[in-house]
Amino acid sequence: xxxxxxxxxxxxxxxxxHAERRTRLRRAAVGFAFMAPLLVVNVVVIAAPGAxxxxxxxxxxxxxxxxxxxxxxxYTNLLGDPEFHNALLxxxxxxxxxxxxxxxxxxxxxxxxxHIRRFQMLFRVAYFIPYVVATVVSGSIWESxxxxxxGIGDGLAAIGLPWLKDVNFLGDPDLALGTxxxxxxWQWWGFLVVIFLASMQAVSPQLYEAARLDGAxxxxxxxxxxxxxxxxxxMFLGLMTVIWSxxxxxxxxILTQGGPAGSTDVLGTLLYRNAFANLQAGYAASIxxxxxxxxxxxxxxxxxxxxxxxxx
Amino acid sequence: MTSRPAxxxxxxxxxxxxxxVLLLLALFAVGPMLVFxxxxxxxxxELATSPLGLPAAPQWHNFADAWQEAAMGVxxxxxxxxxxxxxxxxxxxxxxxxxxxxxxxxxxxNFLIFYLLVTSALPIQLFLVPLFYLWTNxxxxxxLLGLIIxxxxxxxxxxxxxxxxxxxxLPKEYEEAARLDGAxxxxxxARVVLPMVWPGxxxxxxxxxxxxxxxxxxxxxxxxxxDKMPVSxxxxxxxxxYTQDYTLISAGGLIMVIPVLVAFLLLQRRFIEGYISxxxxx
Numbered sequence: 001x002x003x004x005x006x007x008x009x010x011x012x013x014x015x016x017x018h019a020e021r022r023t024r025l026r027r028a029a030v031g032f033a034f035m036a037p038l039l040v041v042n043v044v045v046i047a048a049p050g051a052x053x054x055x056x057x058x059x060x061x062x063x064x065x066x067x068x069x070x071x072x073x074x075y076t077n078l079l080g081d082p083e084f085h086n087a088l089l090x091x092x093x094x095x096x097x098x099x100x101x102x103x104x105x106x107x108x109x110x111x112x113x114x115h116i117r118r119f120q121m122l123f124r125v126a127y128f129i130p131y132v133v134a135t136v137v138s139g140s141i142w143e144s145x146x147x148x149x150x151g152i153g154d155g156l157a158a159i160g161l162p163w164l165k166d167v168n169f170l171g172d173p174d175l176a177l178g179t180x181x182x183x184x185x186w187q188w189w190g191f192l193v194v195i196f197l198a199s200m201q202a203v204s205p206q207l208y209e210a211a212r213l214d215g216a217x218x219x220x221x222x223x224x225x226x227x228x229x230x231x232x233x234x235m236f237l238g239l240m241t242v243i244w245s246x247x248x249x250x251x252x253x254i255l256t257q258g259g260p261a262g263s264t265d266v267l268g269t270l271l272y273r274n275a276f277a278n279l280q281a282g283y284a285a286s287i288x289x290x291x292x293x294x295x296x297x298x299x300x301x302x303x304x305x306x307x308x309x310x311x312x
Numbered sequence: 313m314t315s316r317p318a319x320x321x322x323x324x325x326x327x328x329x330x331x332x333v334l335l336l337l338a339l340f341a342v343g344p345m346l347v348f349x350x351x352x353x354x355x356x357x358e359l360a361t362s363p364l365g366l367p368a369a370p371q372w373h374n375f376a377d378a379w380q381e382a383a384m385g386v387x388x389x390x391x392x393x394x395x396x397x398x399x400x401x402x403x404x405x406x407x408x409x410x411x412x413x414x415x416x417x418x419x420x421x422n423f424l425i426f427y428l429l430v431t432s433a434l435p436i437q438l439f440l441v442p443l444f445y446l447w448t449n450x451x452x453x454x455x456l457l458g459l460i461i462x463x464x465x466x467x468x469x470x471x472x473x474x475x476x477x478x479x480x481x482l483p484k485e486y487e488e489a490a491r492l493d494g495a496x497x498x499x500x501x502a503r504v505v506l507p508m509v510w511p512g513x514x515x516x517x518x519x520x521x522x523x524x525x526x527x528x529x530x531x532x533x534x535x536x537x538x539d540k541m542p543v544s545x546x547x548x549x550x551x552x553x554y555t556q557d558y559t560l561i562s563a564g565g566l567i568m569v570i571p572v573l574v575a576f577l578l579l580q581r582r583f584i585e586g587y588i589s590x591x592x593x594x
Contacts, residue, residue, distance in 0.1 A: 268435075
């Protein structure tokens, strides 16, 4: 009541819209002032250098001096560069792996957890712990566990299981990429468990009751109620997985630096090498643009499907 | 789940199996860290003969040696500066922006949300090289402040969306009442809104601080001198240097990770809830 009275007296009958508009303008100005710090750091650190990258991707910039325009040369070179094909293949394999194996592990763990009461919190914390461990540290945890002369292989051999002995997980070109993906999965899947569990707990219990009355077993419960119930979360994490899989850098750089023999090279490490070791910043920028394009396509596809009425 | 007691007998075998599998998964998550902890207490020759076993005689001096050789003290001190400045800066920047978007209903808020989502999905590699060039020219390369400013930009989008989600739920009456009493926008924000949404700030600070502590790509690119390195790159330099002594590497890794584990275990609800809200919203 008090608010309405004040409003009425503040806007005299002669010019009803004027004072209100001025208040609104003032409020908008204050609002922009509050947003200014975010916009300034964002533009200086992300947007402006990002836009510069797009420009540099059309130049022969070395990263130091002036740059001259070379048209689409960098992009046509990319198309014919076996290193680029190799890295793109690894990013694609990485994406497929992370869309399936850690997702399945996360769903499995979360579904089991959703069926227990006692110790649920404890398990949740235990699974989440690897996620808070820094990549450099989890990298060295597994470097030592997977080392051919003092790791799991030798430990198992000592108790009569010799199959993994002398396997050089990170040094064998056939195994290295899978090994790095495994190490990243170790850190990542517990995060998925926690997110999926939270999402599963939001599914209406009545649906489960009904299914049980119909005599559904756990598998059918999972397939017909849990999965549809958490679909928005599933789709969102699927989207993030695609994006992150094309940006992957840390684990590769820390564990193998793209080796041995390029067997773990990805777009992120290829770009880094071109920018900071080969002094081909223009070429590196074109790789960065390709990586950004993948993100943009993934996000637009997601938003397009959502606008088309898909419940994701 | 409420019908459980009636069928407890039939389910008990399945229940044991569930706990068994959950325990195995927990072992997979925590086991490698335990082995890492054991290795930090072994002698190098013991590590070679018994890579997975308990240490026979704990070599506590490994921690002192690693601290010395990996320069962990300097690294941790730099990281404390980086973490605190990142967390505080992100809270100020994101808190102000979230207040504008969530409470002041600034025109274009929806576009800004979209923009923040897009910039947080962009690869760091896209802006890395020009930023490196820019930072070198501004004297911010190899400078902790330079790294901190980058962290402000990189971590503020998620924090803004997080804090905003706390703000949109507030009833409007409190602010209206304060404005009627003649409070300015700043006072409304600091005295009325802030006390009600501080959990959002705490969560954002924790996640931004932890991310800054663990961050690798930007730290390894923008900090070069040993005396300015945060602990993540100081440890990386140590582990990829000439040392191949895994007992010392393990000890150094533990020195880096123990503060995080302690903070996480003390505040795990807040950490996990923050990650859940950033992992479930689209």
